[in-house]
Amino acid sequence: QVYRGADLKYTLDISLEQAANGFDTEIRVPSWENCEVCHGNGAKPGTQPRTCHTCDGAGVVRMQQGFFSVQQNCPTCHGTGKEITDPCTSCDGVGRIRRNKTLQVKIPAGIDDGMRIRSAGNGEPGVNGGPPGDLYVEIHLKQHGIFQRDGDDLHCELTIPFTTAALGGELEVPTLTGRGAITIPEGTQTGKTFRLRGKGIRGVRSSYPGDLYCHVSVETPVRLNEEQKKILRQFETSLQQGGEKHSPNSQSWRDRVKNFFS
Ligand SMILES: [Zn+2]
Ligand SMILES: [Zn+2]
Structure with a gap:
């Protein structure tokens, strides 16, 4: 049974200016290497993985559910078809070791919050030689x-x-x-x-x-001082002499309030 690796998500915080102009950046993402101790098979050196006893190496099991027979991932070997009785101590029987790598990412000009950039093949590795998943860089726009x-x-x-x-x-x-x-x-x-x-x-x-x-x-x-307040009061008097024409909105608002109470 061959499986594609899972996709990975990476959140990248960028400024509005960076989003507007675009830029090139480097990000650190997880990567996996074959375990050097067991050469990737997950078994302790000197031992070999066995054919899974639950699924006979098929990687899948059939379950009876009512009238239907349903195919499921083998719970013992998780689809690999191999069972490791004596796991490699270096990688805990996984066969690979997680490291980090630096990835160059090009952020295009105009990118917006929530948009994703796909980096093909940079997700988790596949199972049994399956293709790796993809890495998605999700953009988070910082407040300006x-x-x-x-x-x-x-x-x-x-x-x-x-x-x-x-x-x-x-x-x-x-x-x-x-x-x-x-x-x-x-x-x-x-x-x-x-x-x-x-x-x-x-x-x-x-x-x-x-x-x-x-x-x-x-x-x-x-925080007006007395002098400024005096000028403003004079100004207010001057406005009132002009009638309602200087504050038409205030006048119409007062009219509406008057109608409301009458
Ligand atoms: Zn190992
Ligand atoms: Zn199995």
């Missing part, structure tokens, strides 16, 4: 301090002072490829989103990069 990734798009929060939000202005924003700039129009509110085309990530199977979305959050000033 500024950007959140959503497919090919990136999102970031853009906290701006309320004066900039009110007056408008040019603002520097970070992108994965360097500094970018956006123009904040007068009267920008919290929740407003600015899209920077092509400043996202080009996915592994994408022909063009995604976009970067900057989500505005207006910051209310804190």
Whole structure:
């Protein structure tokens, strides 16, 4: 009975920048060598593996289950067809010894969290000369301090002072490829989103990069001194003289609350 070896999984933590640009890396993975003491047959030197007495060397046994006869892996020899009465002490009768090896892995640009890279033949060895399994390198994307990734798009929060939000202005924003700039129009509110085309990530199977979305959050000033509070109160009075036109959202919200209670 010939069996293919089991697949192995290796989790690789990478940064957003590494995912965006791709990179070459080395990983340490388990590998197996034939045991030098028993030359891979698992029997103590001077002894030989015997034909398994349970399955007569077939590696499988037939079990009666109701009307059906079911074929199963032999429980004694686990499919090898050989029984080792005197196991090799160096490898515990397994016939091989686990070591580690270094593997070169190429991470393609645009790879995303949860994607897997297959490294053929680098899994566990097969049984009775069967082919080895494969190694799967599973990508785990580390959290980024500024950007959140959503497919090919990136999102970031853009906290701006309320004066900039009110007056408008040019603002520097970070992108994965360097500094970018956006123009904040007068009267920008919290929740407003600015899209920077092509400043996202080009996915592994994408022909063009995604976009970067900057989500505005207006910051209310804190720890004002008396002078600043005085100016703000004067400013407030000035706003009230303009009626509801300076704060249309607040006015409509107050109207809705009034209707709710009436
Ligand atoms: Zn051995
Ligand atoms: Zn057996």
